[in-house]
Amino acid sequence: MMKISSKAKTTLWSYLWMTPALFLVLAFFGYSLVYAFVISTHSYNLMRSERPFIGTANFVRYLTSPDYWQSLWITCRFLAIVMILVVVAGLLFALLLKQKVPLRSLFRGFLMVPWVLSMLVTGLIFTWIFDAQVGILNYVLRSVGLKAVPWLSEPVPAFSLLAMAYVWKVYPFAMIIFLAGLQSINDEYYEAAAVDGAGPITRFVRITLPFLKPQFLVVIVLLSINVFNMIDMVFAITKGGPGVSTRLVSYFMYTNAFTHMEMGYSAAIAISLFLVNLVLTIIYVKILKPEISVG
Amino acid sequence: MNPKGPILGLKPSALLILVAFLMVPALIFAGGEKETESLTLRILAANSIKPMPDSSLVDAWNRAEEKYEKAHPNVKLEYEMMPVSEIFTKFVLLVEQGDPPDIVHLPDAVMYPYAQAGFLEDLTPYMSNRELNDFTDFANSLRYDDKVYCIPVSTDVRVLVYNKALFRNAGLDEDTPPEHWEDVITMGKKLNHVEGEDQYAYGIIAGPNFHTPLMWMPLVWQCGGSLIGEGGKADFTNDAVFRAAGHYYDLIYKHEIMPKTVLGMDEDAIERTFLAGQLAMAVMGNWKFTSLIEKGFNEDDLGWGPLPYPKDGEPATLGGSWNWAVSADTAHPEAAYEFIAAMNTDEFLIEEAQAAFRVPVRKSHANSARFASDPRHKAMIEYSVESGRFGLDTPNPIGFATALITALQMYWGGAASAEEAFSAQEAEYNKTLQ
Numbered sequence: 001m002m003k004i005s006s007k008a009k010t011t012l013w014s015y016l017w018m019t020p021a022l023f024l025v026l027a028f029f030g031y032s033l034v035y036a037f038v039i040s041t042h043s044y045n046l047m048r049s050e051r052p053f054i055g056t057a058n059f060v061r062y063l064t065s066p067d068y069w070q071s072l073w074i075t076c077r078f079l080a081i082v083m084i085l086v087v088v089a090g091l092l093f094a095l096l097l098k099q100k101v102p103l104r105s106l107f108r109g110f111l112m113v114p115w116v117l118s119m120l121v122t123g124l125i126f127t128w129i130f131d132a133q134v135g136i137l138n139y140v141l142r143s144v145g146l147k148a149v150p151w152l153s154e155p156v157p158a159f160s161l162l163a164m165a166y167v168w169k170v171y172p173f174a175m176i177i178f179l180a181g182l183q184s185i186n187d188e189y190y191e192a193a194a195v196d197g198a199g200p201i202t203r204f205v206r207i208t209l210p211f212l213k214p215q216f217l218v219v220i221v222l223l224s225i226n227v228f229n230m231i232d233m234v235f236a237i238t239k240g241g242p243g244v245s246t247r248l249v250s251y252f253m254y255t256n257a258f259t260h261m262e263m264g265y266s267a268a269i270a271i272s273l274f275l276v277n278l279v280l281t282i283i284y285v286k287i288l289k290p291e292i293s294v295g
Numbered sequence: 296m297n298p299k300g301p302i303l304g305l306k307p308s309a310l311l312i313l314v315a316f317l318m319v320p321a322l323i324f325a326g327g328e329k330e331t332e333s334l335t336l337r338i339l340a341a342n343s344i345k346p347m348p349d350s351s352l353v354d355a356w357n358r359a360e361e362k363y364e365k366a367h368p369n370v371k372l373e374y375e376m377m378p379v380s381e382i383f384t385k386f387v388l389l390v391e392q393g394d395p396p397d398i399v400h401l402p403d404a405v406m407y408p409y410a411q412a413g414f415l416e417d418l419t420p421y422m423s424n425r426e427l428n429d430f431t432d433f434a435n436s437l438r439y440d441d442k443v444y445c446i447p448v449s450t451d452v453r454v455l456v457y458n459k460a461l462f463r464n465a466g467l468d469e470d471t472p473p474e475h476w477e478d479v480i481t482m483g484k485k486l487n488h489v490e491g492e493d494q495y496a497y498g499i500i501a502g503p504n505f506h507t508p509l510m511w512m513p514l515v516w517q518c519g520g521s522l523i524g525e526g527g528k529a530d531f532t533n534d535a536v537f538r539a540a541g542h543y544y545d546l547i548y549k550h551e552i553m554p555k556t557v558l559g560m561d562e563d564a565i566e567r568t569f570l571a572g573q574l575a576m577a578v579m580g581n582w583k584f585t586s587l588i589e590k591g592f593n594e595d596d597l598g599w600g601p602l603p604y605p606k607d608g609e610p611a612t613l614g615g616s617w618n619w620a621v622s623a624d625t626a627h628p629e630a631a632y633e634f635i636a637a638m639n640t641d642e643f644l645i646e647e648a649q650a651a652f653r654v655p656v657r658k659s660h661a662n663s664a665r666f667a668s669d670p671r672h673k674a675m676i677e678y679s680v681e682s683g684r685f686g687l688d689t690p691n692p693i694g695f696a697t698a699l700i701t702a703l704q705m706y707w708g709g710a711a712s713a714e715e716a717f718s719a720q721e722a723e724y725n726k727t728l729q
Contacts, residue, residue, distance in 0.1 A: 045727070046387045047412050047691055067723060132556035133568050142493070152502070152559025155708055241503035242558050243705035243716075258384045260694040260727045 033274070036267040044264030051264070058268035068269065070244065071252035078163060078248060079227045085167040086223060087216065090174025097175070098182045115172035123236025126165040127152075155245035158238050162246050166233060170226070174219045181215035182208070214287060221284040225277050249273065334627055335371040336634055339386055340400035341379045341617070355646045356638075363637035370630060380505055383693050390414050395622040397631045403437055403447065403616045403685060404509075404692040410439035411690070416621040417442045421632040433614060434656040436685055445618035446635055448644065449653035452679040453510060453612045454581045455603060459596040461575040465489045472576070472600030476542055479576070479603050483552035486575040496552040498574040501543065501707055504561040508699040509613055510578050514539035516611035516684055517604035522699065527689035529724040531702060531717035540706055540713055542605075547707065558707055566590075578602065580615075581675050584652045599671065601678050614683035616656065654679045690728055698724035 004012075040058050044051045062068040097108055114122065129135050130151040138148035151157045185208065193203045231250045234240060240247035240255065247255075250273060257266035346352035364372070375396065377385060383405055389395045401409070409415050419427070419442045427443070434447050459469040465485045473479045483496035500507050515522055520535020530536075546553040554573075557565070562579065569577045570592055581599070588594050602612045619635040621628055641660065648655045649665050654676050666672050689695045702720035705711040711719070 046391050047408060049413070061726075066719070131564075132559055133564060133571065133573065148493070148556075150554075150556045150559065153555045153557070153708070155710055158559075239503040241700075241704050242708040243710040244701060245708070245710060255697060259697045260724075261384075261387060261691060262727055 036270055036274075039264050040267035040271055042264045044262075044267070046261035046263060054264075058265045059271075061265060062269050062272065067244070068249070068252065071247050071249040074244070074246070075228065075248045075250075078159070078166075078246075079224060082163050082166050082170070082227065083220060083223055085163070086171050086174050087219060089167060089171040090219065091178050091212075093171065093175040094178035094182055097179055111175060112172045114169050117169065119169060119230070119232040120236050122165055122169045123233040126161060126168075127237050130161050152238060153242060155242055158242055158246050162234065162237055165237060166227075166230070169233070170223065174223075177215050177219055178212060181212045185211045217287045218284065221280050221287065225280050225284075228273055228276050228280075333369045333371065334630060335373050336398060336627065336631060337373045337375065337396040338398045338400070338634075339375050339377075339382065339389070339396035341382050342376050343379065344376065344400050344617070345374075352647055352650045355643050359638050359640055359643045363634060366637075367630070367633070370634070372634070386414070390622070390624070393624070395624050397622060397625040397627055398634060399620050399622060401445070401618055401620060403445075403450075403618055404687045404696075406437050406445045406618060406620070407439055407688055408690050408692060409620075410442075410444040414623055415444040416623050416625065416628050416631075417444060418446065418621060418632060418635075419443045421629070421636075429657045429659050431656050431658055431661065431680075433616070433654075433679075433683065433685055437616075437618065445620040446639055447616035447618045447656045448639065449648040449651070449656055450614045450616040450679060450683070450685075451580050451582050451651075451653055452614045452675060452683050453513060453578060453602060454584075454675065454678070455576055455600045456569065456579050456583065456587070457576040457598045457600070458569070458572065458574070459598045460593070461486060461489055461494075461572070462598070465575070469598065472598060473603045474600075476603050476605045476608075479546070480550050480552065483546075483550060483576075487552050489575070490572060494573050494575070495554045496575045497546060498553060498557055498560075498565050498568060498577040499543065500560045500562055500565045500578075501557045501703065502560045502564070503700050503704060505693070505696050505700075506562045506580075507703065508696045509615065511539065511543065511699075511703065513602055513611045513613050513684070514542060514604075517602070517608040519608060523687070523689050523695075526728075528728060529689070529695060529698060529721045531699070531721040532714070536717060537713050538605075540703060540717070543703075544707055544713075558704060581652045584671075585650065599675070601682065610682040611684055612678065612682050614654070614679050614685045616685075654683075691724075694727055695724055 039051075041053060041055055042051045043054045043057075093111055097104060097111070101107075117125075129137055132138060132148060132150050132152060135151070138151075141148055149157055151161050189207050189211075190203055193207060198206065227248070229250055230248060231254045234246060234248055234251040235254070238246040240251050249269070253266050253269040253273065256262045256269065346356050360372075364370070379402075382401065386395070386399055386401065386409075395414070399415075406415075422443060433450050437443075437445055437447060455472055457472050462469040465482075467482060467485060473482050479497060486496035488494055499510050501511075512522060515535045518535035518538045520533050520539075522530060522536060524530035543553070547555055547557070556568075560568070562583070565574070565577055565579065566583055566586065568574050569579075570587065570590055584597070584599065587597060601610060604610050619639070621631040621635070625631055641657075644655060644657060645660050645663055645665055647653065648660070649669075649672065652672050652675055655661050655663070655666070661676065666676060687695060698720040702716040705716035705720075706713045710716070
């Protein structure tokens with residue numbers, strides 16, 4: 001009888017335990033992905049009963065669509081801005097929370113509040129705060145003699161409002177990741193640097209930042225995936241307007257699907273987003289790989 | 296056997312009577328199995344379908360519904376309500392899933408494409424000749440292929456609403472609203488900032504929502520143009536469109552009598568702004584008249600007038616309606632139609648139109664004394680009949696409206712010239728029709 005090595009047995013048992021989860025992933029995600037590929041090759045409009053096969057026409061359509069590239073550009077610009085703000089805010093609060101101050105746990109809980117709200121609820125809250133007529137922010141501005149800002153009527157204020165709402169919602173995530181990273185840094189490094197005469201800024205730049213490199217990469221990659229998939233907050237606050245100034249590529253896909261009823265075209269755009277997410281996920285896994293190997 | 300002798304202990308005549316007696320219940324309930332079979336009617340509708348608890352219509356609605364439920368104890372009504380903006384997509388998705396509602400309550404804008412796509416049941420066979428001949432021209436305009444696919448309840452019309460108190464404060468005649476675009480500008484300059492920097496003369500919604508193009512479209516018609524070309528394709532690049540869009544643009548940037556914040560407003564926001572006294576005039580649907588009064592606006596200070604039009608143009612406004620329809624795939628078309636008929640009694644239709652300043656869609660109702668008793672309402676009905684235009688005869692009205700909103704916002708927001716904005720969105724929408 002063939003002897004199975006213990007390593008092979010471990011591998012087989014690993015796959016066996018993974019099977020139920022794998023089945024669920026294939027059933028929900030895999031089926032959806034395959035179906036999306038199928039309908040992306042058809043002229044699939046919900047208002048029409050004929051849905052002929054058209055090959056790559058939907059892909060050519062979005063690749064040659066100025067609106068698609070414009071949405072992609074708006075998304076990249078949005079990502080760049082919120083990335084900087086989220087990283088700075090997250091790191092700042094993480095550094096503050098690392099200090100041993102009274103009621104630290106209470107502050108930590110308080111700072112986590114935005115994270116527990118959904119994107120849609122956050123968007124609605126910000127819409128009411130920034131409403132041009134009845135919003136409290138413009139009320140305060142008027143009270144102190146300043147001019148009210150037409151937050152949703154002009155491209156730059158609307159874009160800024162969306163970015164502010166997103167940063168407020170997401171910074172706790174970055175804060176927790178950075179806090180975990182900070183807490184893993186051995187204090188002896190700081191003590192040794194202090195003995196060598198290094199000031200706080202030097203210790204931050206030469207010790208803290210290098211040790212936090214994996215955390216930076218994790219935040220950047222996961223944030224990127226999140227922004228490329230974000231529809232709910234855009235829907236709640238600006239609906240892509242004014243004009244198209246806040247129409248992120250995911251929202252562009254959404255409007256093509258549920259306003260123009262162009263399911264085939266939207267599926268093709270969705271596949272482009274899937275590929276972006278796939279690349280980002282591969283990068284994320286490569287970042288984590290050293291941690292898994294050590295574990 | 297002796298035929299005249301007892302059978303089963305009974306004389307033949309007695310047996311005959313017994314059998315006849317026993318057959319009576321069987322005859323009564325024969326074919327009645329359908330009547331007692333319980334069924335559920337699913338109704339997909341906007342949140343606004345049922346009157347609010349403090350509305351004057353709630354009693355009429357409840358009476359009609361209770362009467363139907365008493366007459367049909369085997370029918371369970373299941374409402375699925377949602378915001379107006381979501382109902383179009385929801386219905387199409389349910390049809391696609393093979394799980395459509397039995398009854399749907401939709402605006403007139405989507406009736407034509409939904410009927411064309413085969414989503415709706417032809418209701419013509421269920422209606423009597425009297426009913427079919429009683430529809431007004433507007434109701435008849437909703438037919439597709441000369442068949443009735445939806446039953447309108449009443450129509451609305453876009454009008455100019457204005458604040459008489461601000462008119463008085465500006466030294467203007469409170470009973471003379473502007474008739475032409477040119478009057479809007481002249482009067483607007485006097486009405487601007489009468490009550491402070493935040494108070495403007497004029498407001499029309501221009502936010503990214505479905506009502507924006509509906510409020511703006513009449514301006515194109517007033518200039519003698521149209522937005523829809525052959526085959527239902529978008530025609531955004533004609534002189535009338537540029538002129539109408541330019542008029543809005545000038546109101547905001549050149550004459551500064553309209554606040555830029557309209558670019559983020561929906562119809563509720565403009566109502567709030569008008570209620571707060573921050574707009575002297577606003578373009579609204581006439582259904583807002585009742586809403587403004589119910590929300591506390593002084594009725595004596597609430598004026599209305601037809602939409603201003605250019606001196607070298609023609610009067611025009613947009614009318615619309617909410618309509619009952621039956622899904623083509625329903626298993627209970629007769630029961631569905633019976634419900635619609637029950638909710639469209641003469642009593643309810645007249646009461647509904649009167650309560651909300653709406654326009655009746657039955658000829659027999661139009662001359663009702665209840666409308667004639669209110670001169671404002673009578674005048675709105677006449678305005679709707681004379682100048683109202685209806686319908687978005689294009690295969691995807693929602694996509695059309697979205698393309699139009701995008702073009703308008705790009706131009707009014709300063710992101711693109713009128714030519715760039717409109718030509719791009721015209722091309723984008725027409726591509727979806729290929």
